[in-house]
Amino acid sequence: MSEKPLNLVHLSTLVAVAILVGTELVATSWAAGWALGGLFQLDPAVSRIFEIVFALAGFVGLYFFMRTAVRHEPIR
Template identity: 80%
Template structure:
């Protein structure tokens, strides 16, 4: 079976969305960890751990967002 060619318009749209939404999600989740660490005056190590955990949540959210975006705007076809 031959595959359909890559739709460059869809691919560029998905790349732009990944950059935009990824920056928003990961940046906001990182900032949430930073804010909670400062709000509760946590030790800097605990604060950094919160930032990492929250940023991982941001990456997971980006993964599921892109999975849905690719389903609705396929690269091939």
């Protein structure tokens, strides 16, 4: 079974989109956790937990976004 060669244009587009959207999504999520911790004047440890939970939510969002992007821009 021979596989199709990699489509480098689609691959470079997906890498660029992952970097751009990933940075925006994860940074915004992290900042939201930081802002909520400061707004409610939470303990720094609790604020860090908020940041981590929100950042993980950003990574989950990035995963689902990239899954859809790969479906529409196949690499092979």
